[in-house]
Amino acid sequence: MLASPPVNHETAAMTDVLRPTHVEVDLARLASNLAAIRSRVGTAKVMPVLKANAYGHGLIEVARLMVSLGADYLGAAFLEEGILLRQRGITTPILVLGSLAGEQIPLFLKNDLTLTASSVDKLRLIEEAAAALDIQARVHLKIDTGMERVGVHYYNADKLLEASLQCRHVQIEGIYSHFANADAADLSHARLQLERFMEVLEFYERRSLPAPMRHMANSAGILQLPESHLDLVRPGIMLYGIYPSPECQRTVVVEPALQWRSQVSYFKVVQPGHPVSYGSTWQSDHPVRVVTIPVGYGDGYFRALSNRAQVLINGRRYPVAGRVCMDQMMANIEWDSAFNGDTVTLIGTDGAESITADDVAEWAGTIPYEVLTNINTRVPRVYVGMEPGCKTTPAA
Numbered sequence: 001m002l003a004s005p006p007v008n009h010e011t012a013a014m015t016d017v018l019r020p021t022h023v024e025v026d027l028a029r030l031a032s033n034l035a036a037i038r039s040r041v042g043t044a045k046v047m048p049v050l051k052a053n054a055y056g057h058g059l060i061e062v063a064r065l066m067v068s069l070g071a072d073y074l075g076a077a078f079l080e081e082g083i084l085l086r087q088r089g090i091t092t093p094i095l096v097l098g099s100l101a102g103e104q105i106p107l108f109l110k111n112d113l114t115l116t117a118s119s120v121d122k123l124r125l126i127e128e129a130a131a132a133l134d135i136q137a138r139v140h141l142k143i144d145t146g147m148e149r150v151g152v153h154y155y156n157a158d159k160l161l162e163a164s165l166q167c168r169h170v171q172i173e174g175i176y177s178h179f180a181n182a183d184a185a186d187l188s189h190a191r192l193q194l195e196r197f198m199e200v201l202e203f204y205e206r207r208s209l210p211a212p213m214r215h216m217a218n219s220a221g222i223l224q225l226p227e228s229h230l231d232l233v234r235p236g237i238m239l240y241g242i243y244p245s246p247e248c249q250r251t252v253v254v255e256p257a258l259q260w261r262s263q264v265s266y267f268k269v270v271q272p273g274h275p276v277s278y279g280s281t282w283q284s285d286h287p288v289r290v291v292t293i294p295v296g297y298g299d300g301y302f303r304a305l306s307n308r309a310q311v312l313i314n315g316r317r318y319p320v321a322g323r324v325c326m327d328q329m330m331a332n333i334e335w336d337s338a339f340n341g342d343t344v345t346l347i348g349t350d351g352a353e354s355i356t357a358d359d360v361a362e363w364a365g366t367i368p369y370e371v372l373t374n375i376n377t378r379v380p381r382v383y384v385g386m387e388p389g390c391k392t393t394p395a396a
């Protein structure tokens with residue numbers, strides 16, 4: 001196996017000395033989430049989506065795990081994510097899902113990255129660049145069926161498919177579309193999009209040509225629209241154990257793989273009339289114990305969580321008191337006890353209590369996707385749950 005050892009517990013302890021704040025990623029959870037997705041989609045292949053630092057979980061480590069678990073494809077958003085994966089020794093096919101700029105194409109080709117052709121013009125640029133290098137470009141065609149983001153409109157798609165048949169230096173390996181509303185309770189728009197995509201695919205039937213690999217389902221499609229699984233699915237958020245929306249049916253059981261922890265760095269008693277933090281937005285009417293936690297919006301803990309979020313200390317919930325600063329924040333523990341060095345859980349489980357990315361998203365007025373991808377790279381990632389080179393050993 002290619003994977004290098006995930007950070008072991010010794011390194012984790014070292015990390016705590018350097019920075020008493022870290023994100024802990026349970027590789028065994030990611031593995032069981034992948035297994036759950038696979039059993040839901042049957043014969044369809046699974047392309048784990050690793051964009052935005054693998055939704056905050058760490059691009060390289062998650063990629064290595066997915067490769068070790070036999071992933072056939074990986075999905076990235078940007079060229080640079082694909083290049084980073086190649087530089088770290090990942091040889092699995094990587095589809096870059098985002099739109100590409102013409103001058104990037106040689107870099108895609110030199111790094112053996114699969115390109116998304118989202119217009120006739122971009123396809124022509126890919127063909128020209130591949131011809132110049134005298135190689136075959138691997139390409140997936142992108143059809144816009146109702147997202148209005150990237151892709152040739154379904155009602156103009158024949159032109160792109162026709163043009164793709166003329167290319168000599170392009171191998172059309174796949175064709176795909178993306179849902180705008182597959183996470184909704186009302187699936188009528190998602191079904192309309194799928195219908196439009198299937199109509200586009202009739203192009204191949206009419207010519208008695210085999211269709212390239214067809215794919216459309218994101219996490220929400222996997223969960224709610226089995227008819228959208230087609231030849232391959234592209235799970236992102238659910239791979240990380242989070243559901244796309246509260247409305248979305250939970251037809252596959254997945255569990256969060258990420259916990260975000262820090263430590264108490266300071267303890268004091270705050271008297272009434274002495275407000276806490278910038279802007280003096282919070283104060284108590286009786287003496288309280290307030291702890292300081294060395295994590296802030298500069299780490300990706302939203303400032304919008306000021307006076308709204310809760311954290312866990314010693315298995316109990318406490319409210320964030322006052323504004324979240326760039327590097328620190330405070331929590332009111334009333335008259336409970338906490339000591340410097342006690343673990344503070346921002347996302348995760350402590351004893352019987354849990355705080356999920358969904359909870360944090362609700363407090364901050366956003367979605368769990370943004371909570372996860374917002375965790376800054378300044379926060380060290382620590383990997384647990386699997387020994388290096390081993391696929392199934394659970395955490396000690």
Ligand SMILES: *Cc1c(COP(=O)(O)O)cnc(C)c1O
Pocket residue numbers: 049051097178217218219220234235236237238244
């Ligand atoms: C991000 C993305 C996905 C994964 O979406 P989730 O909702 O996280 O499952 C799939 N396909 C494309 C094109 C994407 O951009």
